[in-house]
Amino acid sequence: MKKRIGALLLSIALVFSLAACGQEEKPAGSSASATASESKSGGKGYVIGFSNSYNGNSYRQAMEGYAKKAAEELKASGEVKELIFAESNQNNSTQVQQIQNFVMQGVDAIVIDPGSATALNGAIQEASDAGIPCIIINDGPVDSKADRCYQINFDTVAQMGALTDYVCKAIGGKGSIIELRGTAGSQFDAIAHKGVQEVLKKYPDVKVAAEVYTDWTGSKAQSELASVLPTLKQKIDGVVTQGGDSYAAVQAFQSAGLDLPIIGGDNRGYFLKWWAKDAPKGYNTISVSSNPWDGATGVYAAVDILDGKDVPKEMIHPYGVVTADDVQKYANVKDEDIACPTYDRDWVRENIIKKK
Template identity: 65%
Template sequence: MKKRVLASFLTAMMVMGMVGCGSADESQGDAKADGEKGGYKIGLTNSFNGNSYRQQMEAYAQEAADELTETGEISEFVIVEANNDASKQVQQIENFILEGMDAIIIDPISATALTGAIQEASDAGIPCIIINDGPVESEAELCYQINFDTIDQMSTLTEYVCEAIGGKGKIIELRGTAGAEFDNIAHEGVLKALENYPDIEIVAEVYTDWTGSKAQSELASVLPTLDDVAGVVTQGGDSYAAVQAFEAAGMELPVIGGDNRGYFLKWWANEAPDGYDTISVSSNPWDGATGVYVACDILSGEYEVPNEMVHPFAVVTKDEVENYKDMGDEEIGTPTYDREWVRENLYK
């Protein structure tokens, strides 16, 4: 409690100090007191890093930070993890404010739990860049959101599965973490697609935290109660676990929407029944690097960075899966880009 009171007091003092020297927007790009650009201190708070997607996202962010450290744009880059604890992530943002970070990258645990902390950072002149699991609810001037079109992503996957099973039958929906905004929006995308398929029924919704171990154990408990499952829609980190669960249960393999993880893509390319028909779709963990590039461009003041940006998701079809037959188990099949791509495609 004392830490939160101290954080609020110091933040208020920083805001008061800004009144005489211009607005938060005017301070954007002038993080250094002497007016020099570069040498930025950037913190990344990840709500959870217990699956391969988040770990790869962090790795891409670190690669971009290392690149910009070599050029002198970044002097310090810190990654912390909140373990799905909203209060902990709020505290991490407040700590970054106290530590004088120039920008904060946030993979949010919730659409609403971080609103106050993001506003505190913005009031202190610190841009917050939201990646991966947004959007968040925030009117903060210095809140920048890099989101996937999750509804389109999940509609694309769901529609393919529905067509592959002939437009009727029973499906299972594997979800992520209960309460996470990405999961809420992903579910909305599934339901949107199902509006066109009245003869398809979701017979089970299973929360997996986007991890294979939990998906397999949860499915092991629910599959004995079901029959004639024709399809499975997944969000990520759990597609191959679904394959294993059905095989372990001795049930006929349904059409399982893929998640671009190496486990699933390698199985599809090398072991799946001949002609196995599905599609694999995922968010793109390269948005970790995108967040780093965007943070530095905001701080430089040289680019007109919009407050809302849309990052493309990744799709692998049956005609492309052979390209991934030798990838690592924990890798995610996804396109990567570069800094110029970010500027040309996201700053619109």
């Protein structure tokens, strides 16, 4: 599965016109969404569980917010009765129990942001055996072979490859970089790291001076870098980050009195505002991020699956890119906002669910 996802690459990784998260961008030509009369819920509405392995950063909170937004839309049409959240705080055993609880409650479908590629397989199989589809989003893929397991993943290798390639070229193809990673043991982190490593093979004179786990949070990134930077003897020329910690890297270098390297951005408001307003004159970089709209996409896909529509087992969700040409558009975004494309239900159906 991982090889297949990696092979899809740039056919999905388009650079979209971005909007700050919270401001929906509806592509032209959308038709009306399905109504309750078309839903197999019989007008009662489906109950959907949402199992989130972590919600302690702005990305995950935005993802949950978008899932709620989609659920409210589908409540209004009578297709969804309730969306129930459970967060496991990075504890795989807890997430397994929460999925099992959803099965016992008799929910109709479960959207899952997994904390592990393998630890949830038994719980996913239990749900599938009970006729409950599981829709994996954001931190997949998982290795489950369950019949009713559906996966909506990012092409994370391409995403991180694009960011890493830009940084390597910007520093002239040689020098030292720091790789800011996510949560140790998570599937997304492992695949993102693979994307970095694959690009670095093209740049043998670019060396990784340190790998730092940040849990995709600025506070941990800043504290970890405050400890790591004084121990490094070489000048740091670039920083590659998975998300949630780019501005923290800026602050860490400034606090240490060091020259700013080329720091790959993460589409967070903190970083984009700094880049647009306060970065040194001529400071160029690129900002790349996964898209928390996949929370809404997971809810839309769950209802289509329950309605018996043709939904593929593997889907790819587009990510977002901000370049120097775009950054001034985000000079006044809120600190916690994430610049990302947002879509309506029909766009999701045509470009993610139906695209094969």
